[in-house]
Amino acid sequence: MFYRQRKYPPLRRDRAFAFVVSAGILLLPLCLVTQQPVFYAASYACLLISLWNYFGKQNPEQFFENRTGLFNRRAFECLMRENASRRYSIVSLCIRNYLDMRELYGERQMDRCLTHIGRWLHEVFPAQNTFYLRNGNFVVQSFAPFDQAEAAERIQARFAESWHVGDVDRFFDVSCALLDSSVRAASVHDIMNCLAMAHHRQDHTVLPDKRPVQVDGAYVDDLRKEVAVKRALEHAVETDSVCVFLQPIVDARTQRIVGAEALARLYDKELGYISPGVFIPIAEKDGSITALGKQVFEKVCKFMSWPETQALGLDWVNVNLSPVQCMNPHLAEEFIAIQRKYGVPAAKIHLEITEESIINLTTLQNQIARMRKEGFRFVLDDYGSGYSNLMMVRNIPFINIKLDMTFVRAHFEDPNTLLPDTIRAFRELGFSITAEGVETSAMALALDEMDTTYLQGFHYARPMPMEDFYVFMKAAGRQAEEEEAGDDCMVAAKSV
Numbered sequence: 269m270f271y272r273q274r275k276y277p278p279l280r281r282d283r284a285f286a287f288v289v290s291a292g293i294l295l296l297p298l299c300l301v302t303q304q305p306v307f308y309a310a311s312y313a314c315l316l317i318s319l320w321n322y323f324g325k326q327n328p329e330q331f332f333e334n335r336t337g338l339f340n341r342r343a344f345e346c347l348m349r350e351n352a353s354r355r356y357s358i359v360s361l362c363i364r365n366y367l368d369m370r371e372l373y374g375e376r377q378m379d380r381c382l383t384h385i386g387r388w389l390h391e392v393f394p395a396q397n398t399f400y401l402r403n404g405n406f407v408v409q410s411f412a413p414f415d416q417a418e419a420a421e422r423i424q425a426r427f428a429e430s431w432h433v434g435d436v437d438r439f440f441d442v443s444c445a446l447l448d449s450s451v452r453a454a455s456v457h458d459i460m461n462c463l464a465m466a467h468h469r470q471d472h473t474v475l476p477d478k479r480p481v482q483v484d485g486a487y488v489d490d491l492r493k494e495v496a497v498k499r500a501l502e503h504a505v506e507t508d509s510v511c512v513f514l515q516p517i518v519d520a521r522t523q524r525i526v527g528a529e530a531l532a533r534l535y536d537k538e539l540g541y542i543s544p545g546v547f548i549p550i551a552e553k554d555g556s557i558t559a560l561g562k563q564v565f566e567k568v569c570k571f572m573s574w575p576e577t578q579a580l581g582l583d584w585v586n587v588n589l590s591p592v593q594c595m596n597p598h599l600a601e602e603f604i605a606i607q608r609k610y611g612v613p614a615a616k617i618h619l620e621i622t623e624e625s626i627i628n629l630t631t632l633q634n635q636i637a638r639m640r641k642e643g644f645r646f647v648l649d650d651y652g653s654g655y656s657n658l659m660m661v662r663n664i665p666f667i668n669i670k671l672d673m674t675f676v677r678a679h680f681e682d683p684n685t686l687l688p689d690t691i692r693a694f695r696e697l698g699f700s701i702t703a704e705g706v707e708t709s710a711m712a713l714a715l716d717e718m719d720t721t722y723l724q725g726f727h728y729a730r731p732m733p734m735e736d737f738y739v740f741m742k743a744a745g746r747q748a749e750e751e752e753a754g755d756d757c758m759v760a761a762k763s764v
C-alpha cells in the first residue's frame with residue numbers, strides 16, 4: 269500500500285529486500301519441479317526473511333513524516349550514509365523563526381501549513397527526494413545534478429505568496445541554502461550541521477538576505493571555526509577560564525607606565541589564543557558577554573587587590589564594557605558588589621565604553637551615575653573610528669577620550685590638522701587624551717608634542733598575561749630607579 273501511495277526512499281536495504289523477495293519467487297518453481305527439500309527450506313527461509321524485513325526493519329512508515337507526507341530525518345540520514353561516495357545536490361529551506369511562528373499561529377494551524385508545504389514540494393520536485401527534517405527545515409535532494417539556484421528561486425517565489433489554510437492566509441519567510449558534494453563533509457551529521465548553521469546565521473542577520481546561501485568549502489571552514497569559538501567561549505565562561513591580558517598605558521610626558529587596559533583572550537587547545545575581535549561579537553550575540561564581562565572585571569579587581577600589585581604603583585586599569593552590558597539595568601549593582609568584595613578603590617577602575625553603547629541612553633546614564641557615585645570613572649573608547657559623535661561626550665561625564673588607532677594612524681600616513689585640532693579641542697574642554705596604536709618612537713614624540721596625555725601601543729608593549737605584566741612592571745620600575753639614581757649622580761657630579 270505504501271509503495272503505491274508514496275515514493276519510497278531509494279535505500280540500499282530496499283534493494284536487499286527486493287533481492288530476497290525475488291530469490292523466494294524464483295525458488296518456488298524450482299521446488300515444484302525438483303521436489304528437493306533443500307529448495308523448500310531455502311524458499312521458506314526467504315519467505316521468513318521477507319516478512320521479518322517488511323514488518324521489522326523495512327517498515328516504510330518509519331521513513332515518513334506524517335504531517336508533510338515527505339521522507340523524514342531518519343530517511344535522509346540513511347540515504348546519505350548509504351550513498352556517501354555518490355555525488356549529490358541539496359536545496360535546503362527553513363522557515364525563519366519557526367518556533368515563534370508555531371506559537372503565533374498555533375500548533376494545529378502550523379501542522380496544516382506544513383502539510384500544504386510538503387504537498388507543494390512533492391508536486392514541484394517530482395524527480396528529487398523531498399524530506400522534512402524537523403523545526404521548519406525541508407530538504408530537496410538528488411543524486412542527479414539539478415539547477416539548485418532555479419529551485420531556490422521557485423521556492424522563494426512560492427513563499428512570497430500566502431499559504432491558504434482553512435479560511436486564513438498564512439505567510440512565512442524562508443531562508444534557502446544550497447549544498448553539493450563538492451563540500452567535503454565528513455558525515456551526514458556534518459551536512460546537517462552545515463545546513464542548520466547556514467539557516468541559523470541567516471535568521472540572525474539584521475536585514476535578512478533573500479538570496480540563497482551557497483554552502484561551499486570556505487563557508488564550511490568558517491562555520492566550523494565559529495562552532496569551535498563558541499565551544500571555547502562556552503567552556504571559558506563555565507569554567508571561569510577567560511584569560512585577561514594587560515597592555516601598559518604610558519604617560520606621554522614622563523614615559524612612565526601609569527595604567528593598563530585589560531583585554532580578554534580565550535585559549536583553546538586547537539585554536540590557540542582567540543582574539544576578542546572574533547569572540548566578542550559571538551558572545552554579544554549569544555548573551556554570554558554578560559558573564560564574560562563580569563569575569564574580566566572580577567579578575568582585574570582581584571589583580572588590583574594583591575599587595576604585590578599595589579606596590580607597583582599602578583594608578584588605574586581600564587576595563588572594556590560592551591554595549592550589551594550597558595543595557596543591563598543591574599550592571600552597577602553587580603560591579604559594585606565585586607569591587608567591594610576585593611576592597612579595591614573604585615577610582616582604580618576605569619570603564620571604557622564606545623559610542624555603540626548608547627542604545628538606551630536613560631539606562632546607560634542611570635548605571636553610570638550610580639557607578640560614578642561609588643568612584644568609578646568612565647572613558648570614551650575608539651573615538652574617530654566611525655562610530656563617534658560629539659553628543660556622547662556631552663551626555664556622559666567622561667574623564668578621558670581614547671583616540672582610535674585608525675584615526676591616529678591616518679594622521680601619520682597623510683598628516684593634516686584634524687588630529688592636532690581634535691586633541692586641542694578635547695584638552696580645552698578638560699579631557700585627558702589617550703592615543704591608541706602607538707607603534708614607533710616618532711609617533712610617541714609627535715603625539716606628545718600635540719599634547720596627548722597618555723600613549724598605548726606596541727611601541728611600549730603588546731598585551732600580555734597578568735603574571736608577565738607584573739614582571740614587566742617590576743623591570744620597568746627598576747629601570748626607572750636606576751635612571752633616577754644616574755640623574756642624581758650626574759647632579760651630584762655637576763655640583764661638586
Ligand code: C2E
Nearest residue numbers: 531532543544545564588589590705706707724725726731
Ligand atoms: P580596544 O578596546 O580598542 O583595544 C585596543 C586594541 O588595540 C587591542 O586589541 C590591542 O591589542 C590593540 N592594540 C594596542 N596597541 C596596538 C598597536 O600598537 N598596534 C596594533 N595593531 N594594535 C594595537 P584586542 O586585544 O584584539 O581587542 C580588540 C577589541 O576587543 C578591543 O578594542 C575591545 O573593543 C574588545 N575587547 C577586548 N577585551 C574586551 C573585554 O574584556 N570586553 C569587551 N566588551 N570588549 C573587549
Ligand code: MG
Nearest residue numbers: 529588620649
Ligand atoms: Mg578599549
Ligand code: MG
Nearest residue numbers: 649650670704
Ligand atoms: Mg579602543
